[in-house]
Amino acid sequence: MFEQEKQILDELIARFCQERSLPTGKLEWRSIPFSGEWGIAAPLFPLAAADPARTQPVPQHAQALAEALRDSIKLPAGFSRMEAVRGYLNLYYTTSEYAKKVIDSVLASGSRYGSREPEGKPIMVEYSNPNTHKPLHVGHLRNVILGGSTCNILEASGKRVIRANYLGDIGLHVIKWLCNYEKYHQGEQPGEDKTRWMGDLFAEADRRFAYEEGFEAEVRAYFARWDARDPHIHALWKETREWSLEGFKQVYDLLGEHFDRIYFESEVEEPGKAAVEQLIKSGLAEDGRPDLPVVVNLDQILGTKEEYRVVIVLRSDGTSLYATKDIPLAVMKFNEYDLEKSIYVVDVRQTLHIKQFRKILELMGYPWADKIHHLAYEIVNLPGNVTMSSREGTVVLLDDLIREATRRALEVVQEKNPELDPAQMQAIAEAVALGAIKYPMLSRENTKMVTFDWESALDFNGQSAPYIQYAHVRANSILRKVGFQQESGADFGMLTHPSEVDLVELIARLPEEVQRAARELKPNLLANYAYDLAKGFNDFYNQCPVINAEPALRAARLALVAAARWCLGNTLRLLGIRAPEVM
RNA sequence: GCCCUUGUAGCUCAAUGGACAGAGCACCAGCCUUCUAAGCUGUUGGUUGCAGGUUCGAAUCCUGUCAAGGGCGCCA
Numbered sequence: 001m002f003e004q005e006k007q008i009l010d011e012l013i014a015r016f017c018q019e020r021s022l023p024t025g026k027l028e029w030r031s032i033p034f035s036g037e038w039g040i041a042a043p044l045f046p047l048a049a050a051d052p053a054r055t056q057p058v059p060q061h062a063q064a065l066a067e068a069l070r071d072s073i074k075l076p077a078g079f080s081r082m083e084a085v086r087g088y089l090n091l092y093y094t095t096s097e098y099a100k101k102v103i104d105s106v107l108a109s110g111s112r113y114g115s116r117e118p119e120g121k122p123i124m125v126e127y128s129n130p131n132t133h134k135p136l137h138v139g140h141l142r143n144v145i146l147g148g149s150t151c152n153i154l155e156a157s158g159k160r161v162i163r164a165n166y167l168g169d170i171g172l173h174v175i176k177w178l179c180n181y182e183k184y185h186q187g188e189q190p191g192e193d194k195t196r197w198m199g200d201l202f203a204e205a206d207r208r209f210a211y212e213e214g215f216e217a218e219v220r221a222y223f224a225r226w227d228a229r230d231p232h233i234h235a236l237w238k239e240t241r242e243w244s245l246e247g248f249k250q251v252y253d254l255l256g257e258h259f260d261r262i263y264f265e266s267e268v269e270e271p272g273k274a275a276v277e278q279l280i281k282s283g284l285a286e287d288g289r290p291d292l293p294v295v296v297n298l299d300q301i302l303g304t305k306e307e308y309r310v311v312i313v314l315r316s317d318g319t320s321l322y323a324t325k326d327i328p329l330a331v332m333k334f335n336e337y338d339l340e341k342s343i344y345v346v347d348v349r350q351t352l353h354i355k356q357f358r359k360i361l362e363l364m365g366y367p368w369a370d371k372i373h374h375l376a377y378e379i380v381n382l383p384g385n386v387t388m389s390s391r392e393g394t395v396v397l398l399d400d401l402i403r404e405a406t407r408r409a410l411e412v413v414q415e416k417n418p419e420l421d422p423a424q425m426q427a428i429a430e431a432v433a434l435g436a437i438k439y440p441m442l443s444r445e446n447t448k449m450v451t452f453d454w455e456s457a458l459d460f461n462g463q464s465a466p467y468i469q470y471a472h473v474r475a476n477s478i479l480r481k482v483g484f485q486q487e488s489g490a491d492f493g494m495l496t497h498p499s500e501v502d503l504v505e506l507i508a509r510l511p512e513e514v515q516r517a518a519r520e521l522k523p524n525l526l527a528n529y530a531y532d533l534a535k536g537f538n539d540f541y542n543q544c545p546v547i548n549a550e551p552a553l554r555a556a557r558l559a560l561v562a563a564a565r566w567c568l569g570n571t572l573r574l575l576g577i578r579a580p581e582v583m
Numbered sequence: 584g585c586c587c588u589u590g591u592a593g594c595u596c597a598a599u600g601g602a603c604a605g606a607g608c609a610c611c612a613g614c615c616u617u618c619u620a621a622g623c624u625g626u627u628g629g630u631u632g633c634a635g636g637u638u639c640g641a642a643u644c645c646u647g648u649c650a651a652g653g654g655c656g657c658c659a
Contacts, residue, residue, distance in 0.1 A: 058639030
């Protein structure tokens with residue numbers, strides 16, 4: 001926001017350092033952590049510690065240097081005063097100019113505030129990766145939400161992004177499903193909620209596979225026919241897979257997700273086997289078939305010890321594995337696109353596997369192998385550290401959760417805004433419910449486990465998405481009431497109330513928060529910022545009347561409210577959470 | 584056995600190596616003739632698992648240790 005001013009300051013300080021033969025480039029600017037006034041601060045401790053002329057302890061010397069700086073450099077334009085306190089040099093902005101700069105910049109950019117134009121090579125983010133013919137539960141949600149908002153944030157930070165989804169459309173789970181369908185549900189069609197119906201049938205097939213006499217044998221026989229490319233089974237597979245895809249589309253639409261590139265596991269199976277042959281030929285893989293599988297002994301090749309372990313790349317019966325397919329998939333990605341980076345949003349339990357196949361790709365000579373990046377996240381558990389498993393029946397289905405959350409949100413809307421029409425109420429309830437579900441998964445660090453429980457998932461109060469959405473609604477409500485048109489010429493020097501000062505500071509932070517969240521691939525930084533921003537706005541809302549303020553102050557506050565609304569709306573959008581106008 | 588992650592208020596979590604470790608939930612006491620109370624104010628709550636080390640400065644970095652979870656040759 002004040003890059004030029006900072007640069008001038010840096011030059012002044014550099015000159016000061018040279019005169020005293022101090023090392024340069026040791027100062028880092030941060031904002032002053034106390035509320036009430038805007039400014040930047042620099043700790044002088046590093047400089048003091050490096051000063052050869054130092055004769056006293058570092059803290060005292062830092063204070064002395066801060067005082068010397070304060071007295072020797074001329075206050076640059078844009079700053080109103082300077083002070084040396086406890087080893088820090090604090091510079092305060094000219095308040096009216098600062099507020100004007102921040103608010104004008106937001107109002108000029110609107111929905112683009114906080115974002116940069118995408119440029120450069122694209123980054124591919126692979127996420128979601130559901131299995132067809134299976135139910136979606138809350139565990140899958142974290143992946144989608146994390147991946148989706150990571151994409152939004154990368155885009156806003158100025159990167160081109162390709163959203164990729166790798167679908168598990170083959171394997172034993174599919175065969176089970178098909179076999180069960182043919183035997184017990186011949187000719188049935190999915191209903192309105194396709195994912196749920198597919199999921200129910202999967203659960204049934206899975207149960208039969210585990211408990212029903214003879215069913216496993218039938219499935220094995222069915223698998224053999226599949227392998228022999230039985231045309232009837234392949235036709236049924238294609239048809240039923242389509243049902244799953246349509247169901248996923250419904251869920252993605254609801255969640256606000258879309259993908260640019262879809263990969264199917266089925267399309268990389270044969271290329272995977274070919275890649276294994278190549279590995280064997282080049283001596284990287286040992287072929288133990290028919291008794292043993294094909295393995296790449298990475299530790300032996302690299303001379304490492306219990307670090308990369310041994311990777312099985314093909315079963316002894318010649319069928320493929322996860323690792324088999326990851327090799328051609330990565331090759332496909334880099335052949336098709338000139339990627340800056342290829343990110344895999346995959347849960348933390350697969351860390352070793354990703355490390356392994358990246359190393360195999362490197363050994364195969366692909367120069368882009370080091371561009372593969374694992375965005376690891378912890379899984380979602382149920383209370384008592386129970387892992388979600390459809391077999392154990394320990395799952396919370398996505399469908400059930402969304403339905404219940406929407407029902408509860410609808411109750412609140414009906415109570416608060418009975419005059420709205422039903423379609424609008426439904427839309428608001430959905431936005432609130434989805435936000436409430438998404439927020440806890442976004443606001444935690446990626447590496448921390450999320451424990452799902454109904455009570456907190458359906459809590460619309462406190463540190464939650466509805467709280468942030470509500471702040472947006474309040475800002476919107478004020479602007480709507482006065483028919484706010486972007487007026488110019490407000491005197492921002494009037495924004496001197498501590499909560500106004502805080503709010504301007506919070507708004508000013510968005511661009512750098514986006515950059516940092518993108519750099520570190522941590523949407524939770526932005527989720528926490530969104531909450532701080534909403535809190536700052538609510539504080540302002542409670543303490544500073546806008547509509548009934550006297551005209552000059554009212555104009556300045558209205559512009560501030562408009563800036564806050566853009567900022568809240570934009571931040572929510574980056575998190576993949578809708579920002580309703582009314583709720 | 585080897586490796587990874589986590590450990591902060593009763594609970595769930597924050598905190599670019601920087602100024603006094605902050606929120607929410609829960610508990611208790613208040614605030615709706617006033618821009619929507621999905622809100623706000625106040626009270627209570629801490630040896631940042633433990634022990635060392637590095638540093639002017641450590642919840643943050645390093646070493647050790649304890650605890651929980653996860654990964655490690657034919658699951659994905």
